[in-house]
Amino acid sequence: MQKYNDSTYAILGILTTNCRSGYEIKQFIDNSLNHFWKISYGQIYPTLKRLEEEGLATVQTLVQEGKPERKEYFLTEKGKDVLKNWLEQPLTQLPVERNEVLLKLFFGRHQTKEQSLYLLADYKQKLEKLYQTYEGIEEGISRHNTNHQDAKYWLFTLDYGKRVTEAAIAWCEATIKEL
Amino acid sequence: MQKYNDSTYAILGILTTNCRSGYEIKQFIDNSLNHFWKISYGQIYPTLKRLEEEGLATVQTLVQEGKPERKEYFLTEKGKDVLKNWLEQPLTQLPVERNEVLLKLFFGRHQTKEQSLYLLADYKQKLEKLYQTYEGIEEGISRHNTNHQDAKYWLFTLDYGKRVTEAAIAWCEATIKEL
């Protein structure tokens, strides 16, 4: 069987919700997947094209008045199978993080203490804001989508974001003290 | 002043330690930066070339017998300035994570409960192994490099890794229970 990258599977998964066009998929990603999987248009459009070429999805082109034309994609049985199959595989690699703060702190010897402290305080503040964002989304889901079939799983991923962010905030505090 | 990306600054920083060639830099990254900043050869070599072209570093080519020739890079004053200047700037973006497990769990509705449980158990196990790796590196630094000027900062970044990993492990446990 052909091999696809994880972003392709993410798009397959999103097509099981009612997002059909590249634009809609991008919206969905930005709203729901953003904290653990970002995808740009430059990936989405070529991927959709490939899905169609390889029979994992079908397209329908809609000519809309006043708007650019819109291509709607629908999963085929084969597409659903490929998604299911991927879901069954255990993960191949641990998550990768790129952390600019750690990178700067790593070379902290070339900074003054004040600079390092400022760096950490600023980071902490941004993390706290992020945490609040998570809480907001969580509340939104709990309020409006409680009976959505996917809601349960969405909340799990948010909980992950909250816990990890919380740990990072605690690290900031501890490191500020130790500096 | 020219703009550079963060990997360039990472390489500038590494050149302040005694790593001089592309190969050595890669080793250093894999050993010390890996958990928050991965860089491939495909970035390192072009970056070194550019550093030289723009006067941030100088090169010396050594012909070695029995081995490919080796280019050694040395930071110039300008290079040191550019690094210092970057260290002073606050962070521009929060760290980005790509988490395959969350991606799969997000589409958990298409899985059986057993599959999700297995996914989480497997993830948890990998995280625990990672945690142990951090502890190992931490011990190594504490034992051999306590008086290295950079050691303190290296330990901070490791502490971050440990705390965040710990939080992720706790999330696995909680989610397994809730499923």
Place this chain on the structure above:
DNA sequence: TCACCTTATATCTTTTTGATATATATTATT
């Protein structure tokens, strides 16, 4: 001694990102 693995160095291809393009609709400002 041959096959395989590791070290050391570097390049090339594919993926991904980030920026730009186009066209219309809507809202805000002078």
Place this chain on the structure above:
DNA sequence: AATAATATATATCAAAAAGATATAAGGTGA
């Protein structure tokens, strides 16, 4: 009312980064 700015909707393209492959030598085990 005219103009400007912003948002929606769609898509492509150039540049950066990751991952795979290349080369050359040395070491190791059967």
